[in-house]
Amino acid sequence: MKRYLVRRVLWIIPVLVAVSLITFFLMHAVPGGPWDQEKKLSPEVIARLNQIYGLDQPVYMQYLNWIGGILQGNLGPSYVFKDRTVNDIIAGGIPVTIQLGIQAFILAVLVGLPLGIVAALGHNRWPDYVATGLSVVWIATPSFVLAIILIIVFSVDLKWFPVAGWEGPQTWVLPTIALAAFPIAVIARYTRASMLEVTRKDYVRTAQSKGITGRAVVYRHMIRNALIPVVTIMGPILAFLVTGSFIVEHVFAVPGVGRYYLSAITTRDYPLLMATTLIYAFAVAVLNLVVDILYAYIDPRIRYS
Amino acid sequence: MFMKKRLMATVGVVAVIATACGSSTASTAPSASTAASGAPASGSPAGSAAASASANANLADQQLLKIDLTNEPPTLDPDKAQDSTSIEVLNQIQRGLVYFDKDLKIVPEMAQSYDVSPDSKTLTFHLKDGLQYSNGDPILAKDFVYSIKRTADPRTAAPYAYVLCEIAGSDKLLGSSTCNTTTPTPKTDADIEAALANFGVSAPDDKTVVVQLNTPAAYFLDVLALWIAVPVQEKWITSPNATEAENYVSSGPFMLKEWTHNSKLVIVPNPKWTAGPGPTLTEVDMSMLNDPATAQASYEAGDLDMVLTPAADLRRVKDDPVLGPQVVDQAQAGIGYYDYNTVKGPTANKDFRIALTEAIDKQNLIDTTWGGTGAVANSMVMPGMQGYQPDLNPYPYNLDDAKKHMATALAALGKTSCADFGKLPFGYNTGADHENRVAYMAQQWTKAFGCQFDQVGLEWKVFLKRRQAGDFIISRDAWGADYPHPNNQLAGIFTCGGGNNSSQYCNKDFDALIAQAAAEPDPTKQTALYNQAQTMMVGDAPVIFLRFVVARYEIKPYVTNYFGTPGDSQLPGDKFFETIQIAKH
C-alpha cells in the first residue's frame, strides 16, 4: 500500500508537466495575442511590451522560463493586471473558491445523501419518484439558468439575499445553492442506486433473517456499504466544486479563481491561464488520489499492489 | 460581458482630446471645435432642476452612491491606464492642470491660470496655492513633469503615450510610427534619458509648469485634462504595491479608500482636495459584476443606484411601470457600421454595395435589434460635432432602386443572381449581441437578392485578426470618438492604408481633401473641406452606416445633480462624481 501511495504521488508530477506543456503550446496556437486590441497599439509599444514580458523569445524558451519561475514559486506577472503578480491574484482568489466549494460540498452531502436514502427506501413509491424527479431536474438545468432563477426569486422579488458579491454570510447563500444543485442531484442518484444494490445483497438478507430490526440493518450494513460507490463520485465532485464552477462565480460576482478562467483565455493572459490550469489539474489529481485511498480503506476487498 | 469593456472603450466614452499625430490645425480658439451645439447630453439632466436650489433640505442623511464598475480595473497607475474601467475611477481620484466642465469645455483645475505664448507653441501654467495630495505632501510642478515624462518614456510602454506627440522633442522619444515621423525609436537607456531631458515639459519652479509644443496647438489643453497628465510623485509610484489602497496617493476630489480585488472598490472624499468644490457624497461603492444580467438584477433589488441596461432588457425596462420613469437615454460619441470589403468579392463593385445599403431599413433595424435606442446614421461624423452632415444620405432605404443597382452590378460581374457568388463570409465578434443584427441584415439581403451568407462569429481577438486580414466580405465594425473633431472620424478609418481602415477603402482624392482640411486654419473653410471629403466618401459607400450610439441607463430618482456627457466612461456623470447628490428617499 505504501509503495502504491508513493508511486501515485510521484506520478502527479509528470501529469502536471504534461498538462502544462499541452496548455502552453495550445494557448500560443490560438490566434491573437495579449496586446491585440481594436484601437491598435503602436508597434513600438507592442515591441516594448513583448520585450518586458519575454514574448519576443521562441515559444519553447518562454516555456522553459516559465518552468524556471515555477520552480522558484514565481507564477509570473499578469499581462492584464499590470500592477499585480499572478501569485497575488491567485492567493486572493483561492480561499474564496475553496470556501465556496466546501460550502457547496457540505450542502450537497447534507441534502444529497438523505435524498438518495429516502428515495431508495421508498423505492418505486412516491418518495422515490419525488426525489428522483427533483434530482433529475437539477441535473437537467444548466447552472447559469438556475443561478439567474435563484437571483430573480430570492434577491429581486423576495429580497432575502443580496444579488451578488462576496461580503458576509448573506452573500454566501445563493452561490452555494447554485453550485451545490448539480452535486446534490448526482449524490442522490448514486446513493439511491448503490443502496438499492445493497438491499439485494445476501448479507442483508441474512441479517434480516436473523431478526435484526429493519432500522439497525439499514444503518449498520446498508449505508456503510452503500457509501463505497458514492465515495468514488466524491472525487470528481470535489474537483468540480473546488475549482469553482466558473459560471457560478461569474454570475454571482464571486471573487474566486474560477472567474479568471475564461477571462484569461479571452485576454490571452498567459501566466494567469497557466496558473489556473495547473491548480485545477493539481486539485483533480490530489482529490482522485484521496478518493482512491479512501476507497481502499473502506472496501477491504480491494488491494493495490 | 468581458467584451463590454472593450466595446465601451471603443464606443468613445473617453473624450480624449489629442492631436492626430502629424496633422494639426493652427486654430487658436481652443474650444471652437468642441462647440456642442445641439449635443443631446450637455447640460442638466432630468432630476437636477430643483436639486441645486433647495439642495440641503432635500439631501438624504446617507450620501452613498452604489455603482457597478463591471470589471476589475486592470491598473490604477495613471500613466499606464487605457481602459474605461480604470479611467472611470481615475477621473475621481486624480486630477490635473485643467479639466472638463459639464459642457466638455476646458476649465482650470489645479492651475489657477495659464498663459499661451503669442505663437501658441508654449503653454505656461501657474499652480494654485496650498495644493496637497491625500497624504499631505504638497503637489509640486515637478510632479506633473515627472508624470508626463513617465507616460512618454518608452520603457513604461504606456498605451496612451501617443497623445503626447505634439510636445516638442517627442519624435526622439516616442518613435516613428507612434508619432508618424521618420526618427527611429531610441533604444538604449542613455538615448532615452537624453531624449527625456529634451522633452518639452519642464518645471522652472515649484508652482510653474511649462509645456512646449511642436506646432501651434491650443487644443492641446484637452490632452492635459487627461489622466496621463495628472501629477504623480516619483517616490510613490516607484514604491512596491503603490497602487494598493493602503499606499495609494490621490490628488483628486476623492481618494481611494478600499480596493478588494475583483470584488469591490470604495472611494471617499479627499480631505486635502482644495482645487475645486468638494463632493457631497461621503462614499462611492463600486462593485465588479461582469454579467450585465446580474447588474440589472442588482439595480432592481436596490443594490445599485445606476446601471447600464443590458441589451435584452431595453424594451422591458422602458415598458415597465416602475423602471420606465427611471430610464435615461444618453447619446454617446460612437457609431456602429459594417465594413464592405472594397477590394475582394462582389463588394468590390460599387453598385453592389449601393444595392446592399439601400436594402436595409435602418430605423427598423434599430427598433428590432437595438431596442429602439440610437439614431439612424447615414454618414460618419457624429451629431453635435463640427462636420456633422445630417442631410447627407445618398442611398436611403429603397428596395426598387436597390434591385436596379444589383442588376447593374450582376451584369458587370457576369452573374445572374447574388447566390452565384456562393456563401459570402459575414464576420462579427461573439459575446456582444451582434448575432441579431447580422442575422437581420443577412435575412434582408437574402430576401431581396437571394444572397447567401456564412455568418461567422469569432472570438474577439481572432475576429480582429481576420478582419484586419480582409477575410470577410462584410464585417461588423464600430468607432468611438477620441476627440470631437472630424479628423478623428475620417482620417485613419477611410484614408488609404489607415490603421483603422478595415474596408480597405482607398480614394486618393479623399486623402488629399483630408490633408488639405487638416492644414486649413480657418474653421469655416475647414468644415467645408471636411464636408466635401465626407460627401465623397459616403458616395463611394465603402461601409454601411447604421446607428449613432445612444446608451440606455436606469438611474434611481434620488440620484441627482449628475451631468452626463458624451465623454462619459461608463455611467452618466462619471467624469465628476463630486457633483452628485443623493436626495431623500
Place this chain on the structure above:
Amino acid sequence: MATTQAVGRAATGRRERTGLWWDAWGRLRKNKLALVGLVGVVILMFAAIFGPMLAPYPYQDQDLQAIANNGFRPLPIGSPGHILGTDQLGRDMLSRLLDGARISMSVALVVQFVVLFIGLPIGAAAGWFAGRVDTFLMRFTDVIYAFPDLLFLILLSVTLRDTPLGQAYDGLLLVFVAIGLTSWVTVARLVRGQMLSLKETEFVEAAKAIGVSDRSIISRHLLPNGSGPVIVAITLGIPGAILAEATLAYIGIGVQPPRASWGSLIADGQKYIRSDPHLVLLPAICIAVALVSFTFLGDGLRDALDPKLKGKQ
C-alpha cells in the same frame, strides 16, 4: 475531463458475464422508469429525423412584421401562426426547437461515436496487452483526465473555429469532436477493465489453446460479452454531452447562428427570462426531457444487462 465524466461513469469491469440480450430485454420491459426513458428517446429520435420537415417555418425565417406589430417584443406562446411564440427576431420557436432536436440528437450520437472511436481501441489495447502498454496508456489517460475540460474545449474551439473543421455543420462538428475528445477516458477505463477481467476467463484460455488468433478472440468473444457496461456508459454519457454543449453555447462557442441548438436557445433565452420566459423555458423543458429519457434508459439498461452488476460507478 473529470466533470464531464462524472455524469457518465458506469459500472467498472467485474468478473460477471453479461446476460443474454433477450433476458436483458425482458428485464428492461418490466422497469417502468426505463420504459419511460425509452419512449422519450424514441420520440426525440423521431423529432430529430422528421421534425424539421414538419416544422411550420424555416428555423431562420424572421417574421419582422409580427414583431413590429407587437411593440418589437417576442411573440408569446399561443400567438396566431406561432403556437409556441417567437424569439426577438420573429423566428418561430416550434420550428427552432424541432431543428434543435436534430442538433441535440446529433450531439448525443456523434460525441459518443467519437468517444467510442478513441476510447475503445485505447482501452482494449491497454487491457489486452497489459504490462508496459497498459501503464503508458493509463498514464496518458491520467493526463487527459486531469486536464480541465472547459479550458480544452474553449482553446480548441477558438483555435479551430475559422478552419474548415470549425465551420462544418454550422460549427457543430468542432463542438462534437471537442466534447468527445474530453470525454473518452471513462469508456477507455471501462473497456480496459472489462478486457482485463474477461481475458482471464476459461473460454478465452480455451480459444487460445485451440489457436484462435488474438484479433479474433477480441472481436468475437470479448467485445460482445464485455459491451454491456460500455453501452450503459455511452447512454449515461449523453446527458453530459448535451449539457456541455449548452455550457459552451453560454460562453459563446458552439453552434453558429442563425442555427440554434437547445443549449444555445437556453443561453440566449436566459437573458430574456424576466420579460419573455418562454424563450428559455421551452428549450429547457426539451433538454430536461432528453436528459431524463437518456438517464432512465441508461439506468434501465444497466439494471437489465446485469442485475448483479450495479453500483461501483
